[in-house]
Amino acid sequence: MRVQRLAAALVTALLAGCGPATAATDDGPPVTARHVPPRAYAVGVRQIVVDPGGARPLPVTVWYPTESATPASAGPVVRPGAPVAAGRFPVVIYSHGLRSLPELHAPLTTRWAAAGFVVAAPTYPRTNLRARDFTRADVRNQPADGWRLIRHLVRLDTRAADPLAGHLDVARIAAAGHSAGGFTTAGMFTSGHSARLRAGIVIAGGGLAGSFAGPVAPLLFVHGAADAIVPESVGRAAYARSLGPAAFLSLPGQGHGEYLTPGRPGFAQVLATTTDFLRWTLYDDRPALRRLPADARLPGTTSLITRALPG
Template sequence: MSVHPVEQRIVSVRPIAVPAPGRSVELQVKVTAPLAGRDLPVIVFSHGNAWSHDGYEPLVDRWAAAGFVVVQPTHLDSRRNGIGWDDPRFAGIWRVRIADLHAVLDNLGDILAGAGGLEARTDRGRVAVVGHSWGAQTAGALLGARVLDADGAPGEDFSHPAVAAGALIAATGTGDTLTPFAVEHLPFMRPDYSTMAAPTLVVAGGEDRSRLSSRGPDWFTDAYHLAPSPKSLLTVAEGEHTMGGVAGEAVAETTDEDPARVALVADAIAAYLLGALKVDGAAWDAFNEAATEGVWSLSGK
């Protein structure tokens, strides 16, 4: 079903503090990397709502085994920080999330040094951002997407020059289809993908039906259809919002538990980024050739 990564022993280091002036809670990250190898590319990963750098091991460990250094910040909305929907700080967390990723990228050398001297084995010229759900909108901002205001005008540009490519898993769609709950609590969930120019893989589930939008699963494909080329779309036919359990096996949010589906998503992103970051141009072609009819499909532009 998937292209298996090279088997490598991996190691994780946490927590590593990252300077983030003005943040009400210390920004901490986890770094996961293969024990061997040099010139390793980097993935900065943004988690979904309420998670932390301790989640998403099924994805992160597989990426590290495939040769990536993965850096995971814990965003302010993590359950461990106790900032819920009705907290007055919640409305601004989307900006803090983006600032977190900028802080990680701006301090990447020190982060890698704090993870056991990884800076000598990492190629900081090959950096990608990846996110799931709210994290996908966060990562998308660094790839060039913007947020529309109440009048439909695009907001500021949060792209980062260090980011060369990315992948968005279950990314928020566009349009005036937010449910009343989303309008009240998540008014920033109005992305503009027309400026998201960086090479990006969009991953969408064929059975992902969000309570935040009145549209169906196609809502999660807007990042592919509305952004300029080059873009690729991986559609996982039976995937729901957690794509089989990307945040972890048997967690409460997993409604479609399937470890093979998680491996598929992880391997697709690894193969795409190896190509987009010019590490291994054959990896994405090999993944494309392994497409399984009725299980997943690929589109590109």
């Protein structure tokens, strides 16, 4: 109940408005066509820290494709420090919610990594589960943290000694997040944001002041219709405000995130829809775009509406 009260207060505070995020303003390197991985990967994981000596150090969990083991049908095999698979992979910045941690979202993020994405998940300094000075108001600073992480990854990709160097497709980045992390994700799409940021997934979240401006990017919203913490109406209002191609995946009767747990109703549909959305937006995979309606369709469990998606 304490988490629910904190999250409900978060919605009130964020809907009241807060300062827009500070985004990177470079246009990024030229975008070239990418080939969709023909198979699933095993997954490696490592920890990095952005600005370790600064006023706001940012620990980050990074999941990435690796060739080190055969993927398991029950979920990806995850090996700390395993070698990165050959090739360059698009990047997903994943933001956790209040009183949470990146590893609590591993059932989703590791499966995205197995599908051919590098997933970088920050532990936000004042909203994570172990924060000593927890404050929900700090969510307004997290979009800028996301952009700090993007700039760090751009630099890291050029450092020959780093295991991820040469493996990050930093021209193809998506942002995603759950609850407060969904608000954080929306807050990264502000006026003047870099064209590196090509797509967003807002799960059980909504918009921040200044969201949905700048270069148009496709957005996917995922929300439980019975969410008592962040009401679905908040997510639908953000969907209505967003610009350009967008989709809204609703889960009737579901709450704030049980559909993110493997085996629970809706998980398979959320996984398939988000994965194919990322394949379409970051790999230019048109068959994945055409699969979205079938991915999301399970009568009584999920429903999907879309706006301006390419034919």
